[in-house]
Amino acid sequence: MFFRxxxxxxxSYVKPAEIISxxxxxxxxxxxxxxxxxxxxxxxLMTGIVERRFxxxxxxxxxxxxxxxxxxxxxxxxxxxxxxALIHGSVCRDQMEPATANxxxxxxxxxxxxxxxxxxxxxLGLLNGAVLLAQMIELGQIQAGVVVGxxxxxxxxxxxxxxxxxxxxxxxxxxxxxxxxxxxxxASTAMVLCxxxxxxxxxxxxxxxxxxxxxxxxxxxxxxxxxxxxDHRPRMDTDxxxxxxxxxxxxxxTWQVTKKSLGWSNExxxxxxxxxxxxxxxxxxxxxxxxxxxxxxxxxxRFGNTGSAALPxxxxxxxxxxxxxxxxxVALLSIGGGLNSLMLGLDWHGVSIKGTTWDK
Numbered sequence: 001m002f003f004r005x006x007x008x009x010x011x012s013y014v015k016p017a018e019i020i021s022x023x024x025x026x027x028x029x030x031x032x033x034x035x036x037x038x039x040x041x042x043x044x045l046m047t048g049i050v051e052r053r054f055x056x057x058x059x060x061x062x063x064x065x066x067x068x069x070x071x072x073x074x075x076x077x078x079x080x081x082x083x084x085a086l087i088h089g090s091v092c093r094d095q096m097e098p099a100t101a102n103x104x105x106x107x108x109x110x111x112x113x114x115x116x117x118x119x120x121x122x123x124l125g126l127l128n129g130a131v132l133l134a135q136m137i138e139l140g141q142i143q144a145g146v147v148v149g150x151x152x153x154x155x156x157x158x159x160x161x162x163x164x165x166x167x168x169x170x171x172x173x174x175x176x177x178x179x180x181x182x183x184x185x186x187a188s189t190a191m192v193l194c195x196x197x198x199x200x201x202x203x204x205x206x207x208x209x210x211x212x213x214x215x216x217x218x219x220x221x222x223x224x225x226x227x228x229x230x231d232h233r234p235r236m237d238t239d240x241x242x243x244x245x246x247x248x249x250x251x252x253x254t255w256q257v258t259k260k261s262l263g264w265s266n267e268x269x270x271x272x273x274x275x276x277x278x279x280x281x282x283x284x285x286x287x288x289x290x291x292x293x294x295x296x297x298x299x300x301x302r303f304g305n306t307g308s309a310a311l312p313x314x315x316x317x318x319x320x321x322x323x324x325x326x327x328x329x330v331a332l333l334s335i336g337g338g339l340n341s342l343m344l345g346l347d348w349h350g351v352s353i354k355g356t357t358w359d360k
Contacts (some may be wrong), residue, residue, distance in 0.1 A: 012071035048279030052185030060080030061150035084142025089125035090149025124336035150188035157231030183306030
């Protein structure tokens with residue numbers, strides 16, 4: 001897929017105020033570590049994650065996504081009446097129905113003619129939403145749109161800790177599927193895409209390619225049911241090693257077709273932004289794609305894995321901190337459970353960025 005008339009105009013982010021260190025999490029698991037003879041510091045050593053952030057207990061993604069949406073629209077300086085679509089793309093939603101995008105639309109006061117919907121695809125939701133907006137813009141159906149999401153990891157992490165502490169049959173082997181759950185953090189991001197004629201910056205959203213490996217769909221399963229009737233917090237079972245291997249294999253294939261589609265080579269890619277999982281994933285993916293180990297902008301050490309918000313957050317923070325320059329060829333490399341891989345290219349000329357901290 002290739003787009004000729006679409007620009008990425010702005011990115012916003014909302015960070016939680018509360019910071020939880022990996023050491024803090026491990027201290028809650030001290031009895032489990034002792035019982036299984038696991039060394040303290042193991043989780044940080046394995047993942048490279050020093051800390052992550054959590055929104056306050058009881059938070060819902062809708063109001064947080066609404067703030068991110070407002071910030072992205074304000075940063076874009078595009079009038080509200082130009083917006084034709086709003087997509088909420090995170091794993092986390094306020095409820096089964098209606099779509100969380102409805103609350104976001106209500107708070108953001110977008111036009112009644114706006115197409116409003118949720119898109120769910122594990123860690124690819126926001127990027128999938130961006131592609132859908134780009135397709136609508138390219139076809140002339142809308143002039144501008146916003147994709148947003150908020151990932152709230154507190155319940156998953158705290159629920160996982162409680163499950164591990166209260167499992168008398170837990171072993172060094174049976175704890176492995178829960179490790180990935182302890183890496184999850186929280187954040188919200190939003191992106192505004194528009195017709196190039198509305199853009200003040202001119203960062204072209206070029207397109208890219210998507211590939212899937214659904215043979216691997218069982219390697220990571222979220223929303224696992226619990227035996228306790230009074231505990232409705234989500235759980236997740238992940239075969240981390242198999243997921244890493246399968247994900248990187250899929251990434252290699254997707255990168256090859258993406259480069260061909262965009263007419264790129266590794267040598268003319270200025271900077272890449274990836275989904276933020278941890279240090280093992282980062283190292284293996286860059287190696288297997290033949291990319292330099294300093295070409296990306298890692299943030300997992302201080303945010304953990306923030307799901308669909310991770311790559312846009314990395315892009316926003318990297319741009320905000322001056323790692324991009326005019327005319328850079330920027331690759332967005334993402335892999336999500338399923339397995340699915342989506343890789344996109346940007347011809348960089350700057351975007352407007354607004355960020356804030358949620359301390360309500």
